[in-house]
Structure formats: structure tokens, C-alpha cells
Amino acid sequence: MxxxxxxxxxxxxxxxxxxxxxxxxxxxxxxxxxxxxxxxxxxxxxxxxxxxxxxxxxxxxxxxxxxxxxxxxxxxxxxxxxxxxxxxxxxxxxxxxxxxxxxxxxxxxxxxxxxxxxxxxxxxxxxxxxxxxxxxxxxxxxxxxxxxxxxxxxxxxxxxxxxxxxxxxxxxxxxxxxxxxxxxxxxxxxxxxxxxxxxxxxxxxxxxxxxxxxxxxxxxxxxxxxxxxxxxxxxxxxxxxxxxxxxxxxxxxxxxxxxxxxxxxxxxxxxxxxxxxxxxxxxxxxxxxxxxxxxxxxxxxxxxxxxxxxxxxxxxxxxxxxxxxxxxxxxxxxxFTPSYGLAEATLAVTVMPPGEGIRVELVEEERLSGTPRDLSRPARYRAIVNCGKPVLDMDVEIRGENGAVRGDHQIGKVWCRGPSVMHSYFRNQEATDDCLVDGWLDTGDMGYMADGYLFIVGRAKDMIIINGKNHWPQDIEWAVEQLPGFNHGDIAAFSVETENGEEAPAVLVHCRVSDPDERIRLRDQIADKVRSVTGMSCVVELVPPRTLPRTSSGKLSRAKAKKLYLSGEIEPLDLRHAA
Structure with missing residues (x-):
């Protein structure tokens, strides 16, 4: 050379x-x-x-x-x-x-x-x-x-x-x-x-x-x-x-x-x-x-x-x-320059103006999930990151379930429109029609606008709905991550149907301890932590490290984790002999 x-x-x-x-x-x-x-x-x-x-x-x-x-x-x-x-x-x-x-x-x-x-x-x-x-x-x-x-x-x-x-x-x-x-x-x-x-x-x-x-x-x-x-x-x-x-x-x-x-x-x-x-x-x-x-x-x-x-x-x-x-x-x-985008918009939808750094708003979790506040419990807040302003020629709207455009600080589905929105899904007209309407792209994400800036709160399809109350899986996962010994990406939360036919949150957690009694204590500790966040009991399954699936970009795939868990391809660690 x-x-x-x-x-x-x-x-x-x-x-x-x-x-x-x-x-x-x-x-x-x-x-x-x-x-x-x-x-x-x-x-x-x-x-x-x-x-x-x-x-x-x-x-x-x-x-x-x-x-x-x-x-x-x-x-x-x-x-x-x-x-x-x-x-x-x-x-x-x-x-x-x-x-x-x-x-x-x-x-x-x-x-x-x-x-x-x-x-x-x-x-x-x-x-x-x-x-x-x-x-x-x-x-x-x-x-x-x-x-x-x-x-x-x-x-x-x-x-x-x-x-x-x-x-x-x-x-x-x-x-x-x-x-x-x-x-x-x-x-x-x-x-x-x-x-x-x-x-x-x-x-x-x-x-x-x-x-x-x-x-x-x-x-x-x-x-x-x-x-x-x-x-x-x-x-x-x-x-x-x-x-x-x-x-x-x-x-x-x-x-x-x-x-x-x-x-x-x-x-x-x-x-x-x-x-x-x-x-x-x-x-x-x-x-x-x-x-x-x-x-x-x-x-x-x-x-x-x-x-x-x-x-x-x-x-x-x-x-x-x-x-x-x-x-x-x-x-x-x-x-720090937060941004929001997706492949269906080529890449960028919004970008924070350089030099403004990360700006957050504290939002009540009940507002994020769209459920009435339980006055018997203290208010809980999540920090929502400002993802910036729409890029060149891009329009962004927040819409409710009925398609009506929502005002500032009103949470709904994020839609965008502009020259960089995709042509189509290749050879999949049904999927294309499902997310492209009159030139507008339904991103599948939830968020709100404030003073021209976009705040993303989560992905609509990941929402866990139990007894009519909405829970973001990120809130459950982040709560478990606060316990000692866990890293970002060690936890996947989703809903499952229990034996009595009711929905319950399930949490799959990478486990790095081998002692049976320690595993039992860890499972109970996780269950207590999730109960403190959601107010309900959950299914906690400890799984071997590196078990939870990722998307091609390295993100946790909750949908695939749920599918693999329900099909038996993800096998939880056996705790029965330690009980």
C-alpha cells in the first residue's frame, strides 16, 4: 500500500x-x-x-x-x-x-x-x-x-x-x-x-x-x-x-x-x-x-x-x-444533539438545534399512559427528552385515535410528511397502505409537540394494557435496571395471558448469578420493584445472559422476546429445586 x-x-x-x-x-x-x-x-x-x-x-x-x-x-x-x-x-x-x-x-x-x-x-x-x-x-x-x-x-x-x-x-x-x-x-x-x-x-x-x-x-x-x-x-x-x-x-x-x-x-x-x-x-x-x-x-x-x-x-x-x-x-x-427518525422517513424527522443540548420535561406517568390518576398513590414522573425540530421540508403532527390533530403537550400518535418519506414498502401494498395516508406517514410512535419541538414518549405497539390501564414497558424495564447488577438491555417487559385468562405484565431478566437461593431472592426483588411501579403482580422469568433478542440495529425487540418466550424458544432458568 x-x-x-x-x-x-x-x-x-x-x-x-x-x-x-x-x-x-x-x-x-x-x-x-x-x-x-x-x-x-x-x-x-x-x-x-x-x-x-x-x-x-x-x-x-x-x-x-x-x-x-x-x-x-x-x-x-x-x-x-x-x-x-x-x-x-x-x-x-x-x-x-x-x-x-x-x-x-x-x-x-x-x-x-x-x-x-x-x-x-x-x-x-x-x-x-x-x-x-x-x-x-x-x-x-x-x-x-x-x-x-x-x-x-x-x-x-x-x-x-x-x-x-x-x-x-x-x-x-x-x-x-x-x-x-x-x-x-x-x-x-x-x-x-x-x-x-x-x-x-x-x-x-x-x-x-x-x-x-x-x-x-x-x-x-x-x-x-x-x-x-x-x-x-x-x-x-x-x-x-x-x-x-x-x-x-x-x-x-x-x-x-x-x-x-x-x-x-x-x-x-x-x-x-x-x-x-x-x-x-x-x-x-x-x-x-x-x-x-x-x-x-x-x-x-x-x-x-x-x-x-x-x-x-x-x-x-x-x-x-x-x-x-x-x-x-x-x-x-x-x-448532545438528540434526534428522532426512522427508515420510513429515510432517516431524520427531527433534530435538536446544535448547542441546545438535552432538554427534558417531567411528565406524570398517568398522562403518558392516558389513564386516570390513582389519587391513593403518589404521582410518578418520567423525564421525556426533547428530540428537536422538524428537518428541512418535514411536517410533524400529533394525532389522536380519531385522527384529529392534537395541540401542544397533548400526547398522541406521531405522523410526519415530507419529500423524504418513503416511496413504499417493497412489494407489500397492505403494509404501505397501513402507514401511508394521503402522503402522511404513521410512525407507530407516541409523542407530543411543544413550541415546535417533538418529544417522544414510546412506541404505540409496545404499550402494555392491563385492566384498562396503560403501562409503558420502558418504565418497567428502567425500574428494574435501577436494581444493582443490571445493565441497559437486560430486561424485556410485555403482557401475557395468565392461567385464569387475565393479562399480566411479564418481565424477562438476564440473570448472572448461579446460586439457587440468590436467584429466588433476585426474582422476588424484581417482582417487588415492578409492583411498586405498576401496582400489580407480574410474571418474572430469569433467563441466561445474552438471551433477549435484538433488532438489526442492536435495540431490544420486545415483540420477538414475547414470541420466543411464548413458543418456548426462550427457556427460563429452573427455580423449582431452589424453592
């Missing part, structure tokens, strides 16, 4: 910045390629492995596009890509777009589940998207190849694909209303479904990022987010291209092993930094550093201007823990 490849791409260049004001992604790539900026890939310790200027990425993408055409790929064919963070995926994704095909980013294997479950997951998404071929890294060839064979599409590792001939040929010209790619939503609100995103929708949302965050000329993006999830793909891969920003990447699995490498990379960043993470990323870093001293000697987070937070419910207590841990390193609480 030449020395130039070991020098990061620069922050500045003479090319005038354009804020994603392009008609198509191919036009955006062509423009970015005229700059010296690009993508930079780092190893687990944050050492630069490959600098990949946009010009080189474009050349590789065009060669990939010609290989696809030579392989028989036509306009509007689908090409599934296992989304490993690296130059190969970047070139293939852009190559598909140049060829007029629709790239479909699919997840890498995770440590959760096993080989068979990954093959099954890929096969389900391949069946849904019906691609012509699946391209993947050679190291997962056995699993990816099995999934491709199961679906009946061609499976080939991308090293082998890169050796195919790429003769000169005419490539189709993209139009703004053509489908650009298919994005599989994480499945936290609905069963994972392919979201069809047009060039127009994508570029509008990418312009929204740049305007909402007021991207500066000396800015750099630093990211460990996976490229199969909308926040990683759109926010941290496609947005730097369309807004001409150099970016530095750690692979997600490297972040999982060495989370502080993320902050090391930010510390070495010569410019101001844009970097996003779900709540759990900040939580992991704060926990890792808690036992270390001299934080200010190792890290310099003073140039971290936009510390984005999204993709799951934002926890003010966790964010405060991060501030406590890293203020000595120059991190400013005002850098």
Missing part, C-alpha cells in the same frame, strides 16, 4: 460545499469525487488502514457498475450486499446505483444467536427483496452462500466478483423519482420490511442533515455505526458523500470490543467532529472509563461539536453519566 493511502483525507479543499442539493445520488458522488475528501477506515485500535478518497471510490464504483451490467444486471434489479464497513461495500453500493440497480444493505452476523439463525435472517430478507445476487465478504461465505442457495439467488464473495471483467458500456441515467435503494427497517415497530427510498427522498433528507447541524468546512464525521442500519448508512456514509465531508470509521464489531477506541479517534481528529450513537454507546463508554483515572490525559473531546443521539429511547441519566465521565476531557453537555 502506498504512503498516500496511509494519510487521512483532508477536512478542507477548494471545492465549494454543496448541501446535498443534487437531483440524484450519482450526481452527488460525481461532485464529491472532484474534492480530495473521502472515507477513512481504521483498525480496532484506531490506526488508519485505508484512506479512500471519493474520486477513488467513484472509479471503483463505475467499474463495479460495469461488472454488474456484464453479469446481466438490469435497471431496477435488486442486489443484496452484506454491509461490512469498508471500501468494498462502499464501491459496490455506489456501483449498484450507477448501474440502476437497487442495493440492499443486509446485516453482518452478530454474537447473538448462531450460524443457523443468521442464515435464516438473511434468507427471510432475501425472500422479501428477491435480489438477483447476494455479495458478501469471503469470511462469511459459508453462511451467506447457504442463505443465497436457500433463496435461489446467486451468491458470490466480493473479492471474487471484483475479478470479473468490466468492459465499457452505457450506464442508465438515474432520475430523481427512481428507487435508489431498499432499506430494511430494524423491526422494532413492525416486522422487518424493505423500505423503498427514491433519490429525491434521500437527497432531501441528506440536505436536512446538513442544514439542521449547520455542517462546517472543517467538520469531520467519526462513526462506528453499522451500514445496514439507517443511521449508519444514511447519516454516516451517504451524508458525508452528499455534503462533501471526510469521515473516519471503526467497524461496529471493533467498537464492541474496544468502545473507547471511538473516543480515541475523536480525540485525534484534527477538525471539529460530528459523531452519532444510540444511548447504549455512550453508556458503554462511561462504564468502561469509570474505573480509570486521568481521563483528560488520554482524551481530548473539546472539538466534539455534535454528539448525536438517536435510534432508541434517549436516557437522560445515561447522558449525564457520560458528561460526568468525560467533562475532564473537554466534553461539553451542550454538544
Amino acid at each position: 502506498n504512503d498516500a493511502a496511509m494519510t487521512p483525507t483532508p477536512n478542507d479543499c477548494d471545492l465549494p460545499r454543496r448541501r446535498a442539493d443534487f437531483a440524484t445520488l450519482t450526481e452527488a458522488i460525481d461532485y464529491a469525487a472532484a474534492s480530495e475528501k473521502g472515507l477513512n477506515f481504521h483498525d480496532m485500535r484506531g490506526t488508519l488502514e485505508r484512506a479512500y478518497p471519493f474520486a477513488e471510490m467513484r472509479d471503483d464504483a463505475l467499474a463495479m457498475a460495469r461488472r454488474l451490467v456484464a453479469s446481466g444486471v438490469k435497471k431496477d434489479d435488486r442486489i443484496a450486499l452484506v454491509a461490512e464497513t469498508g471500501p468494498e461495500f462502499a464501491a459496490l453500493f455506489c456501483g449498484c446505483v450507477y448501474a440502476g440497480a437497487w442495493p440492499i444493505p443486509l446485516p453482518l452476523p452478530t454474537t447473538f444467536g448462531g450460524k443457523d439463525s443468521y442464515i435464516d435472517q438473511l434468507a427471510v430478507q432475501l425472500e422479501s427483496s428477491d435480489p438477483m445476487m447476494l455479495l458478501y465478504p469471503a469470511e462469511i461465505g459459508e453462511m451467506a452462500g447457504a442463505a443465497a442457495a436457500k433463496q435461489g439467488c446467486e451468491g458470490i464473495d466480493w473479492e471474487s466478483f471484483a475479478t470479473r471483467p468490466h468492459p465499457e458500456c452505457a450506464l442508465p441515467e438515474a432520475a430523481p423519482d427512481d428507487i435508489c435503494y431498499l432499506q430494511y427497517s430494524s423491526g422494532s415497530t413492525r416486522f422487518p420490511t424493505g423500505v423503498a427510498v427514491t433519490h429525491r427522498a434521500l437527497l432531501n433528507n441528506l440536505a436536512g442533515h446538513s442544514h439542521a447541524m449547520n455542517v462546517r468546512d472543517d467538520e469531520r464525521v467519526v462513526s462506528w455505526l453499522p451500514w445496514y442500519h439507517d443511521m449508519g448508512l444514511v447519516g454516516c456514509f451517504l451524508s458525508p458523500i452528499a455534503n462533501q465531508v471526510s469521515a473516519d470509521y471503526l467497524r461496529t464489531e471493533h467498537f464492541a470490543r474496544r468502545p473507547l477506541a471511538w473516543l480515541d479517534l475523536i480525540s485525534r481528529n484534527p477538525g471539529t467532529t460530528l459523531s452519532y450513537s444510540p444511548t447504549f454507546g455512550y453508556d458503554i463508554c462511561a462504564r468502561r472509563i469509570s474505573s480509570q483515572s486521568h481521563v483528560g490525559d488520554r482524551f481530548d473531546l473539546s472539538r466534539w461539536r455534535v454528539a448525536g443521539n438517536g435510534a432508541d429511547m434517549i436516557r437522560p441519566d445515561v447522558m449525564q453519566g457520560f458528561v460526568n465521565a468525560f467533562s475532564e476531557a473537554g466534553f461539553k453537555a451542550s454538544a
